[in-house]
Amino acid sequence: MSLSIIVPCYNERANIAPMVAALDAALTGIDWEVVFVDDDSPDGTAQQARALAAQDRRVRCIRRVGRRGLSSAVIEGALSSSADYVAVIDGDMQHDETRLPAMLKAVTDGADLAIGSRHVAGGDNTGLASPLRVKLSNAGIRLAQMLAKAPVHDPMSGFFLLRRALFEQLAGRLTGQGFKILLDLMLASPRRLAIVEVPYKFRPRTAGESKLDALVLAQFAGLLIDKTLRGTIPLRFITFSLVGGVGVLINVLVLELARRFGMDFGQAQTLGTIVAMIANFQLNNQLTYRAQRLKGARAWRGLLVFLLVCGLGAIANIGIARALYAENHGGLLSGAAGAAISVVWNYAVSATLVWRVR
Numbered sequence: 001m002s003l004s005i006i007v008p009c010y011n012e013r014a015n016i017a018p019m020v021a022a023l024d025a026a027l028t029g030i031d032w033e034v035v036f037v038d039d040d041s042p043d044g045t046a047q048q049a050r051a052l053a054a055q056d057r058r059v060r061c062i063r064r065v066g067r068r069g070l071s072s073a074v075i076e077g078a079l080s081s082s083a084d085y086v087a088v089i090d091g092d093m094q095h096d097e098t099r100l101p102a103m104l105k106a107v108t109d110g111a112d113l114a115i116g117s118r119h120v121a122g123g124d125n126t127g128l129a130s131p132l133r134v135k136l137s138n139a140g141i142r143l144a145q146m147l148a149k150a151p152v153h154d155p156m157s158g159f160f161l162l163r164r165a166l167f168e169q170l171a172g173r174l175t176g177q178g179f180k181i182l183l184d185l186m187l188a189s190p191r192r193l194a195i196v197e198v199p200y201k202f203r204p205r206t207a208g209e210s211k212l213d214a215l216v217l218a219q220f221a222g223l224l225i226d227k228t229l230r231g232t233i234p235l236r237f238i239t240f241s242l243v244g245g246v247g248v249l250i251n252v253l254v255l256e257l258a259r260r261f262g263m264d265f266g267q268a269q270t271l272g273t274i275v276a277m278i279a280n281f282q283l284n285n286q287l288t289y290r291a292q293r294l295k296g297a298r299a300w301r302g303l304l305v306f307l308l309v310c311g312l313g314a315i316a317n318i319g320i321a322r323a324l325y326a327e328n329h330g331g332l333l334s335g336a337a338g339a340a341i342s343v344v345w346n347y348a349v350s351a352t353l354v355w356r357v358r
């Protein structure tokens with residue numbers, strides 16, 4: 001019986017050695033390995049994991065460069081495993097690793113999925129950092145419960161265990177964005193999974209700090225939208241288009257303000273367009289392409305290319321709208337067609353040239 005424990009980690013250097021020691025103590029009699037999946041943390045998490053790996057064959061480390069994301073880290077870790085079972089646990093000691101044998105037993109006894117739960121009898125959520133986090137967490141749980149095919153008390157848990165074969169089977173259907181990999185898995189399954197929830201007490205963090213911020217809410221919404229659309233439209237395209245919509249609002253707002261300050265229409269519209277494009281670049285860099293976020297000099301270079309790409313997009317927009325209008329199509333239809341084509345152009349070209357999505 002072999003078990004891979006997948007640990008996504010970012011800036012968790014101080015937690016690596018305690019984690020391995022805790023697993024060693026908790027998993028006697030089980031043939032296990034731990035896979036730390038680190039997104040090139042500046043604090044040297046990966047070096048720490050490799051130092052331990054040099055002395056202990058049960059420790060492995062995957063260092064990902066140029067990417068961020070809890071869910072995608074977990075997916076890569078799980079797919080690197082050859083064990084019969086995979087477990088996922090946070091790398092900050094907040095999950096209770098002593099529950100792993102009970103979770104493994106639930107799955108070897110026939111369950112599809114064992115979830116470490118803070119919300120069944122014997123579980124406890126006091127480790128959440130603030131009352132606001134508790135409120136958000138509860139609201140998210142209710143929403144997830146409505147969508148999940150199985151009645152689960154803690155669908156947002158980041159602590160679970162399943163057969164690797166089942167993970168492999170679902171892997172191609174995962175959204176892989178954001179931080180709710182368990183919910184992603186449950187929503188990806190075409191059939192109802194047999195789930196056992198194992199209670200645990202969520203511990204407060206002792207070292208390092210939480211990486212979850214306000215943006216995770218946007219990512220959670222993104223996961224739900226993607227699952228609703230069943231992957232027919234790429235999530236990035238949706239975000240990109242929403243950002244574009246915000247850009248239009250900013251453009252109009254700046255135009256109005258500038259005119260009130262006495263600028264003529266042409267100048268005011270030029271200013272509005274430039275401000276909107278810069279804002280769009282920022283928003284896309286923070287949201288749409290968060291996992292490939294550009295920083296420093298690369299961000300400036302990215303902004304330049306983005307302005308160029310969108311400028312060409314605008315020229316195409318106007319050209320196409322004019323041509324359609326000249327062929328006696330309605331003004332609204334011509335305008336919408338031009339805009340739609342420029343959004344697709346901006347999206348496709350900026351994905352490859354600005355953020356270089358592989």
Ligand SMILES: Nc1nc2c(ncn2[C@@H]2O[C@H](COP(=O)(O)OP(=O)(O)O)[C@@H](O)[C@H]2O)c(=O)[nH]1
Nearest residue numbers: 008009010068069070073090091092210211212
């Ligand atoms: N590889 C990877 N791990 C991450 C990322 N963001 C968070 N983590 C890890 O995921 C786990 C849960 O994150 P944490 O910030 O503790 O979330 P919280 O417990 O909800 O506050 C921790 O082990 C983090 O180090 C990421 O972008 N990449």
Ligand SMILES: [Mg+2]
Nearest residue numbers: 090092094210
């Ligand atoms: Mg945590």
